Amino acid sequence: MKRIITFLYLLPAVLAGCSEDSPLDEEQYYKQVYIVGSDETTNMGMSVVEIPYNDSVEQATFIAIATGGSLNIDRDITVTVEEAGTTPIDDYNFKYLKADDVQYRHLASSFYRIPDNNVVIKAGAVYGQMPVYLSPASLHCDSLYALTFKxxxxxxxxxxxxxxxxxxxxxxxxxxNAYSGTYQLEGYYYERTDGSSAGDSTSVTATRMLKAVNANTVRLYHLAYAESQDNIATYGLTLTVNEDHSLLVAAWDDLAITDGGGTYSPQTGVFTVWYDYERDGTSYRFSGTFTESDS
Structure with missing residues (x-):
């Protein structure tokens, strides 16, 4: 009987304790604000953004500002963001790139604009965004451009x-651009004499990366040569898609292309390509298809 009485005596106190606010209703950590992606454990503090080439229209991206803590903020806050200059880019190049690698460089102010450096994060929200608008038409596809923020x-x-x-x-x-990405090459080439085939053909199959050069042009590597920086000048060529989906084939640099053409099918994502080229005084023709790989 004493045990029962003792339990009944303590029960109101237990119930009273349960009715009080839970400690989890209060902030368990402390509230901080930060730029998403600035943690050096995540790609060394670098965020890589895809920007579509466009000849006339600005392309929009953004940086995200986040709040941290055990609870969402309960009032609006305004975060002011400023550019952090070139030093973080120089430090990144020094730490993570070799001397003969293409180096990141700060994007010139004429190629971007930031309408407002203030980011409002509403009560109850976790994120806010600051838009950044780029004008990429004349930016070189092989250069590494970057901006810095804090x-x-x-x-x-x-x-x-x-x-x-x-x-x-x-x-x-x-x-x-609309044509860049990974493609599967199926084709062949053969020697030409007086405009006709001079022998057996050699088949070529390879995975090719078509790199955007501008809004309508992609660059690729000849046949199945290695897709390396050292091979761009010698084996690089470009495909430009005209309004009627016909192709203009041209050398990127030293590859001796003498003629070429083809079509692009927007329905199937397939380039049908042919081009004539010379090597060591001999003429050849390549003919093949480049089929876009599934994402």
């Missing part, structure tokens, strides 16, 4: 603070 201030510093570590985001850009 948070300079937050509107309620007594409520939420700026994360003190991994503070700078390097946003870099890779360029694409």
């Amino acid at each position: 948070i300079s201030s937050v509107s309620l510093p007594d409520y939420i603070t700026i994360r003190p570590t991994d503070t700078v985001l390097i946003q870099s850009y890779t360029f694409v």
Whole structure:
């Protein structure tokens, strides 16, 4: 009987304790604001963004600002973002690239604009975004461009603070168009004499990366030669898609292309290509298809 009485005596106190606010209703950590992707454990603080080439229209991207803590913010905050200059890019090149690699460089101000450096994150939200608009038409496909960003201030510093570590985001850009991507090559080439075949053909199969050069042109490597920086001048060629989907075939640099043509099918994603070229005084013709690989 004493045990029962004791339990009944304690029960109201237990129930009263359960009715109080849970500790999880209060912030368990502390609130911070940071740029998404600026953590050096995630690709060394670099975010790579695909930008479509366009001859006349700006292309939009953004950086994301996030809040951290055990609870979402319960009031609006305004975060001011500023550019962090060239030093983070120089540091990245020094730490992660070899001297003979293509180096990242700061994108010139004439190629981008940022309408507003203030990002409002609404109460209850986790993220806010700052738009960045690029004009990529004349940017070179082989150059590595980047911008850098850091948070300079937050509107309620007594409520939420700026994360003190991994503070700078390097946003870099890779360029694409409607035709760039991975393709499967099926084709053949043969020697030509007086405009006709002079012997047996040699088949070629390979996976080829078609790299955007501008809005309508892609670059690829001749036959199945290695897709390396060293081979661009010697074996690079371009395919330009005209309005009627016919193709203009041209050498990128030293490859001796004398004629060429073909078509692109937007329905199937297939390039049908032929071109004549010379090597060591001998004329050859290549003919084949490039079929876009499934994503």
